[in-house]
Amino acid sequence: MFAGYPFSAASRLMRYVQIDTQSDPLSQSQPSTEKQKNLGALLADELQALGLTDAHLDEYGYVYATLPANTDKAVPVICFCSHVDTAPDASGTGVKPLLHEAYDGRDLVLPDDPAIVLRPTELPYLKTCIGQDIITASGTTLLGGDDKAGVAAIMDAVQYLVSHPEMQHGTIKVLFTPDEEVGRGTARVDLQKLGADLGYTLDGGDRGSLEDETFSADGVTLTIKGIITHPGDAKGKLVNALKIAGEILAALPKDSLSPETTEGKEGFIHPTRVDGLSEQCTLEFIIRDFVTAGLQEKENFLEGIVQEVLQQHPGATYQMKVTEQYRNMKEVLDLHPQIIANAKEAIQRAGLPLKMESIRGGTDGSRLSFMGLPCPNLFTGMQAIHSKREFISVQDLHKAVETIVHLVQVWEERS
Known part of the structure; x- marks a missing residue:
């Protein structure tokens, strides 16, 4: 033919x-x-x-x-x-x-x-x-x-x-x-x-x-708001959003739930971008799962990490926005x-x-x-x-x- x-x-x-x-x-x-x-x-x-x-x-x-x-x-x-x-x-x-x-x-x-x-x-x-x-x-x-x-x-x-x-x-x-x-x-x-x-x-x-x-897919934008002050007079006042962001990333699982540790039908939470200053920092994630309901589970897990980290930083706040990408x-x-x-x-x-x-x-x-x-x-x-x-x-x-x-x-x- x-x-x-x-x-x-x-x-x-x-x-x-x-x-x-x-x-x-x-x-x-x-x-x-x-x-x-x-x-x-x-x-x-x-x-x-x-x-x-x-x-x-x-x-x-x-x-x-x-x-x-x-x-x-x-x-x-x-x-x-x-x-x-x-x-x-x-x-x-x-x-x-x-x-x-x-x-x-x-x-x-x-x-x-x-x-x-x-x-x-x-x-x-x-x-x-x-x-x-x-x-x-x-x-x-x-x-x-x-x-x-x-x-x-x-x-x-x-x-x-x-x-x-x-x-x-x-x-x-x-x-x-x-x-x-x-x-x-x-x-x-x-x-x-x-x-x-x-x-x-x-x-x-x-x-x-x-x-x-x-995969079914969502995007997550996490905004961390700290408290800014002059570093020369910061003791007991400064709450650094960049450091909080680093702690959140460090708290993600090391042996699971990431692209580098999963295969087949396993989903993940993947940080893709960090941007900001000590007063406010934005982290972007992509969330993936073959079962759509699994997205919500992973988003809840991520938010739990955020809340646990912020307990150690009084005065800091966060906003978490979830955007549907595809199913x-x-x-x-x-x-x-x-x-x-x-x-x-x-x-x-x-x-x-x-x-x-x-x-x-x-x-x-x-x-x-x-x-x-x-x-x-x-x-x-x-x-x-x-x-x-x-x-x-x-x-x-x-x-x-x-x-x-x-x-x-x-x-x-x-x-």
Whole structure:
């Protein structure tokens, strides 16, 4: 079926990652960085060139496009979605993508910083990529495959379907979002304009993986107010909010309830930012649990630590604000079993063993599911994301393209 097809996903990825689209968690604008629109505008133009005449970039950085149906069947409208922004965890400026052909299993030393080495002993997935072609950055930046790999896979799948009109499918919607990495990927999405019945994000890792479950997630902002006075006359008067914040952080469990001590279905309390002065200090946390009720338990636990610490500092006060971020999409997807069943069939038709996974994080699909667009997550092949050691197998990326094409066929056949 794909014999002789000139896949474009890898070359697209290597072009797209050179466009800096890093989002900014401290920005209140939408999108959080205007530079995300640079890639969005390019994608809209490329979709137009492929014949998706309604393709456009809106003022908030979202790209919408439609590939019309070519079947008489009443097939549900499917959306394929990926985000254009890259994570703030490492630089996304000046990315130099490198193609390592026929990877031989040895350590990969990245040329612009020889201290950045991809070792199979530390990145076991590399061992499964021997003989394949690997794309990395050059050592000073992340690659940006998260989630430009998903973008590239969707674009290539659209190209395949346009160039193979004999392949019957229902109406397909394309959605590229900004700001997923800062938790605002769906903040301004217009689902009415999108007009889809269901969706799939392309934002996963290992080949063959299908993710129908995520953490439920809250954010916590804790504000500690101390008592300020001149340090030269502070005895018995000064209550230092910074020191209180340090005590709260030190009181968190050392062997549990943190990202570095948990795995699988275990949740955590994770401090992400501290900012302030001795008079007032703010701590930010993310709270994660696969069971939504577990969020409240962890928030109560955190507040208990705060109250216990403040008992030792008379005069200090606190405010704790909890903000809902996203919820476990499995709560929605379990109501729509065909969405998962068809994705399983598509992965198997692509010749891959199915790997059902739970995401220790969230995707746009989490929020979209609760907004009325049931939306599990499909693999792209990306690995070691948010780091300078990020890499992806070209062959994995091509399998993601194949899976999308098979998936639209499955939906058409079964409608």
